[in-house]
Amino acid sequence: MEDAKGNGVTIAISNDPPFMKMNPDGTPGGWGPEMDAAILKEMGITKFSGEMIEGGAMIPALQSNRATLSSSGALFIRPERCDAILFSEPVSCNSEGFLMSSSLAGKVATYKDVADQGLKIGVCAGCSNQKLAIEAGVKEENMVVYPDATTAAKLLEDKRVDIVGNDSFTLSVLFKRADPAEIHFVRIANTRGCAAAGFGKANAELRDAYNEGLRKVRANGKYMEIMKKYDFEEGAHDVETASMEQLCRK
The missing domain is CATH 3.40.190.10 (Periplasmic binding protein-like II)
Structure with a gap:
């Protein structure tokens, strides 16, 4: 002290x-x-x-x-x-959340949905979203690890991933900067931490x-x-x- x-x-x-x-x-x-x-x-x-x-x-x-x-x-x-x-x-x-292409709206609500549909997801290195993706069975080749939220938004914008996972507050901020016609935001139920x-x-x-x-x-x-x-x-x-x-x- x-x-x-x-x-x-x-x-x-x-x-x-x-x-x-x-x-x-x-x-x-x-x-x-x-x-x-x-x-x-x-x-x-x-x-x-x-x-x-x-x-x-x-x-x-x-x-x-x-x-x-x-x-x-x-x-x-x-x-x-x-x-x-x-x-x-x-x-x-805060809860976990997803940002995704608007074409996936209504089709993805959980990490299991990501795994089952073989979607490519951006996850934060060492963060809870990476762990949740692994536990849900998302394949390693379908995970792109990003260092920060700014990079995550760029991955989605460039269509290098279908979805980005992070906490819902961070994603809600990114969503406000995005085109709502192209990007969809969803909070994941029962993931509050x-x-x-x-x-x-x-x-x-x-x-x-x-x-x-x-x-x-x-x-x-x-x-x-x-x-x-x-x-x-x-x-x-x-x-x-x-x-x-x-x-x-x-």
Whole structure:
């Protein structure tokens, strides 16, 4: 904590605006880093830098201290991840979703549909959508791994994939930028999960401070102010009833 207060922290982010982005001045921006900054400032940490890291490299970056924490929206809490890093309490809860060619509207609602129809899908490296695709039986040759949401949108636009999987908030943002006559967006039923800030195993003190700061911003209204700023009120649903301990349980 003393080092973080004196020297600041490095937040790992992916190229996923407006969720996460790197500002022109080199500081991390977007919903996640803005929420992180508000939370940590409550605990006396006011210096922040950003490190752009692909999704699949987030956990190794925390383990090697390349980054102090992963931004609050970068990683969903999963039992296997809890073995590798520490998580804060949930900061947002969200479902999985698909973006697809409008020609597939009404034909694809689950990852099993993707597998059964032999469709090509873009999945985030090391993310829950990649795991769900594998578990549903999507063949390896039908999965294209992308490093960030911006690349995912480009894959779909160039017709290199039929579908893109990611969390529904990220995809809803991409959908707003797309031509609705060509692209269809769907939320996947029964896939709600919660995202949180991630920390290396040696940073328990900082993780605990983050949890205290999170409690404070929820109490003083700053949390919902940031959620509303990014039109992400739906991400606040179920957060109060979810817990890191519950989500880490196998």
